[in-house]
Amino acid sequence: MxxxxxxxxxxxxxxxxxxxxxxxxxxxxxxxxxxxxxxxxxxxxxxxxxxxxxxxxxxxxxxxxxxxxxxxxxxxxxxxxxxxxxxxxxxxxxxxxxxxxxxxxxxxxxxxxxxxxxxxxxxxxxxxxxxxxxxxxxxxxxxxxxxxxxxxxxxGGWDREEVLLLSDWVMADGAGPASPRRRPSGGMMGGRMGRGGMGRARAGQPPGEPYYSGYAVNGRVYPAGEPIQVKRGDRVRLRLINASSATSYDLALAGHRLTVIALDGQPVSPRAFDVVRLSMGERADVEFVANNPGSWLLAAHDTGRGESGLAVPVVYAHGANRAPRAPAWRRDMRLATYWDLAAAEPVAHPPGEPGRWYRQVLSGGMHSGWWSINGRVHPDSERLRVEPGDKVRLSYFNRSMMPHPMHLHGHFFRIVNPRLEPERWLVKDTALVEPMRRLDVEFVADNPGQWFHHCHNLYHMEAGMANLVAYGPAAPPSGEKA
Ligand SMILES: [Cu+2]
Structure with missing residues (x-):
């Protein structure tokens, strides 16, 4: 040609x-x-x-x-x-x-x-x-x-831009599939609450997530890694990407507030917060003005304790030579939630009730290592049937004590927010469903195919928390999972 x-x-x-x-x-x-x-x-x-x-x-x-x-x-x-x-x-x-x-x-x-x-x-x-x-x-x-x-x-408008990929590691050996540094399966019972002294994974159970010991920014665990160098007056944009397999972060920059300008790549009306929550698969573009000279840490709460927590220094040119200061985690810090943010520009949203409405109950982890949607474990999972042009609603009910960042392939969805006109609902591809909460999303079926829909905690996904959004007549699936 x-x-x-x-x-x-x-x-x-x-x-x-x-x-x-x-x-x-x-x-x-x-x-x-x-x-x-x-x-x-x-x-x-x-x-x-x-x-x-x-x-x-x-x-x-x-x-x-x-x-x-x-x-x-x-x-x-x-x-x-x-x-x-x-x-x-x-x-x-x-x-x-x-x-x-x-x-x-x-x-x-x-x-x-x-x-x-x-x-x-x-x-x-x-x-x-x-x-x-x-x-x-x-x-x-x-x-x-x-x-x-x-x-x-x-x-334009930014003096500096940094792409920051966040990831969770086991510092000794990476915790590949053969590593002994993995939690036994069994979720809450066998895993998180059973730190130390637990035995091996029960036969026939999926592997639990590793006991992570290091949280890296661009592949380096603090204090290794390059600081972000700024000059007084700089407007700095950070593209934060949570590529972790099983860790959410609450991020703050000491001495500064972070203005959220995009979530999952899609612009939002800029708004400043003290803390930005980023779950697995989520991205946030934030900016700040360098107006407080010194040496500071952009760090995550919880994982931010000790030497191996997630952190990266933000250092002013000609600043003090002291060790970077960590955020002071106070109870009254303002956390960015989905309900505080709106799409930057109105996004056309088809009027009326959704043509298809699927309830998605997220559970598991209590007595077994399996995680399910509506009681079913992938690949023995549902096909959520849609046809081109459908407006589809997914209502997530998290009946577990773990957060689940739900990710739909091939589409953006909007976070249903009764406080806003639908045209201003957030446009995202990954929605964090907090423990024991409900969250609804809507999408327009505009990209035909068979699409994976799953929790972006890798260990929940591999332990069954996944199903398919399938266009057209239901076809018998064959071997979805390698
Ligand atoms: Cu999950």
Whole structure:
């Protein structure tokens, strides 16, 4: 195919994709193809603390390289699998065509050891995303990286920008599948409450999450790692990405407030808070003005205790040479919740009652290591049937004592918020459902295929907390899970 025809086709496809989503401006020019190569392989990981250990990397580094493109460009990634196991890549948050979504056994066959696969899709809409393996426990072994889509028209205003990927590690050995540093399964009973002195996982139970001992920012555990250098008066943007497998963070920057400007990559009306909560799979773009010279820590509560907590210094040029100051965690600190934030611009929302309404009861963890939706454990799980154009509501009822960040592939949903007009509901792809709470989301079925829908706690997902959103007539599924 000659270049002209190929450009023409890509332009048409781009326009179609924009039209069906109906939410974002159409690209006005031919999409350029931007090429990347990623090789998944075993590598030594050095967190800057503890011993080096063998884990997985993209191109020899964990996190993998930052992939950065402009909205409307076509991203083409050639994946080479040099691991001793199959793998895939999922483009978390981007509504890509179904065959590009990277869920093994559902949207593609897993790429075997020595194999290759090329992913290609139009990068839209602009925002902060990440990519990660969707095979087994590989996300927790280091296979993730940032994916940034810049607006087609450059957006100025920041003197500095930092991409910060947050991840949970076991500093001694990474806690791969064979590691003894894993919690026995059994959730609350066998796991979290049973720290120390517990035996091995019961036969036939899924593995519990590891006992994490280190929380890394861009692959380094504080005090290792690069501080964020600022000058007085700088306007600083942080793209926070929680790529952790099983850890949520409450983040604060000592001496400053954080203004939330986007959640899951989608702009919100800017609003300042003391604390930003970020669960697995969630992203938050925040900004602050450097107006309080000194040496400070951006740190997470709880994990922020001790040397191995999640922290990164923010250091002013010509500032004091003292150790960075940690946030003073006070009870009256203002936490950013979904209910305090609104979409920056009105987003068209189909009027009327949802055409389909699915109740999703999240439970498990008390007496077994399994986690379920409506009592069913994946792959023996429900198909939530939808048809193109449907407005679909998911009502989550969390009947467990653990938070569940629920993630829908291939779509954005809105967080149902009775305090706001539907046009201003938050646009997200991952919704944190707090313990014993209800949360509703709505989405428009605008991206046909069979889509994975699951808790983004990797250990809950692998222990069954997943099902499918399936377009069209129900087809008997075969081997969804590798
Ligand atoms: Cu969960």
């Amino acid at each position: 000659d270049l002209t025809r190929r450009r023409f086709l890509q332009t048409s496809l781009t326009a179609l994709a924009g039209a069906s989503a109906g939410l974002w401006p159409l690209a006005s020019r031919a999409s350029e193809v931007v090429d990347f190569s990623l090789t998944a392989r075993e590598s030594l990981v050095n967190l800057g603390q503890g011993p080096e250990f063998k884990a997985y990397s993209f191109n020899g580094q964990s996190p993998g390289p930052v992939l950065r493109v402009r909205e409307g460009q076509s991203l083409r990634v050639s994946l080479k699998n040099s691991l001793p196991h199959p793998t895939t890549i999922h483009w978390h948050g981007l509504p890509v065509p179904n065959p590009m979504d990277g869920v093994p056994g559902l949207t593609q066959a897993a790429v075997p050891p020595g194999g290759r696969f090329t992913y290609q899709f139009t990068a839209r809409p602009a925002g902060t995303y990440f990519y990660h393996s969707h095979f087994g426990y590989q996300l927790d072994q280091g296979l993730y990286g940032a994916l940034i889509v810049d607006p087609a028209r450059p957006q």
